[in-house]
Amino acid sequence: SPVLFLIGFIFTVNAQLTPNEAALLMQKGINLGNTLEPPLEGGWNNPPAQEYYFDMYKQAGFKCVRIPVRWDQHTQEGAPFKIDETWLQRVEQIVDWGLERDLFIVINAHHDDWIKQNYSNAVYRARFDSIWSQISSRFSDRSDKLLFEILNEPHGLTKDQNDDMHKRILSIIRKTNPTRIVIFQGHNWGGSDELIAADVPDDDFVMGSFHSYDPYTFGLLGEGTWGSSGDYATLENKFISVKTWSDNNNIPVFLGEFGSLRSCDYNSRMRHYRAYV
DSSP, X not given: OOOOOOOOOOOOOOOOOOHHHHHHHHOSEEEOTTTBSSSSTTTTSSOOOOTHHHHHHHHTTOOEEEEOBOOGGGBOSSTTOOBOHXXXXXXHHHHHHHHTTTOEEEEEOOSOHHHHHSTTOHHHHHHXXXXXXXXXXXXXXXXXXXXXXXXXXXXXXXXXXXXXXXXXXXXXXXXXXXXXXXXXXXXXXXXXXXXXHSOOOSOSSEEEEEEEOOSHHHHTTOOSOOOOXXXXXXXXXXXXXXXXXXHHHTOOEEEEEEOOOTTSOHHHHHHHHHHHO
């Protein structure tokens, strides 16, 4: 009788990272700030990005680099709202510097205030949709260590507008990136209370995010000192509330920005950083 030989082929497959798995790996992060979000790269005192920065990030122990990007100065104002190819190539180059070093990379729309101030205008919404459609297509083949963050600090959008915007942009991203991790924020300045109040996307590959320079008078105004028992308790309660939201929704949370001004009282600033970390 005929003998059937079965030959087994072994394929090495990298399983898609879930948001919870990614969060455990991301850990310490740093912002490549004031670099790609001025109208022109390097326009806010920081020099243009260089490849060796990413070697330094790795050596310092960072696992994740958030790259804020402003798109409006590089995108047509009329249909089809094409992003300048030179700009896309530059963003791509910097993203790849990080991915080549096995870092997690986050890119977003940052300081694109035009959409926040004119959200009710259909043309502006179509422009923002087009920007994310182009970003999504351009980076669809990158590793799952590249995360998309839809809009930084949506100050100017109402809660309903912010929820609507995230739902719509997420559906655009999913056309070309069905399992890429996408980060969403609550409205206003994207604080923890706003994240907790936001509509939770019906999606298995999202992370929530909030920013915190709290207390505002210390962190962003540089007034007074920080480190009393009440200061610690207030901060602890903030993180407990976020953790509760995270557990209830099975969605990890990404603290995209925190800190205090360099002009703050030095010892207070060190306590403030240590408490957050």
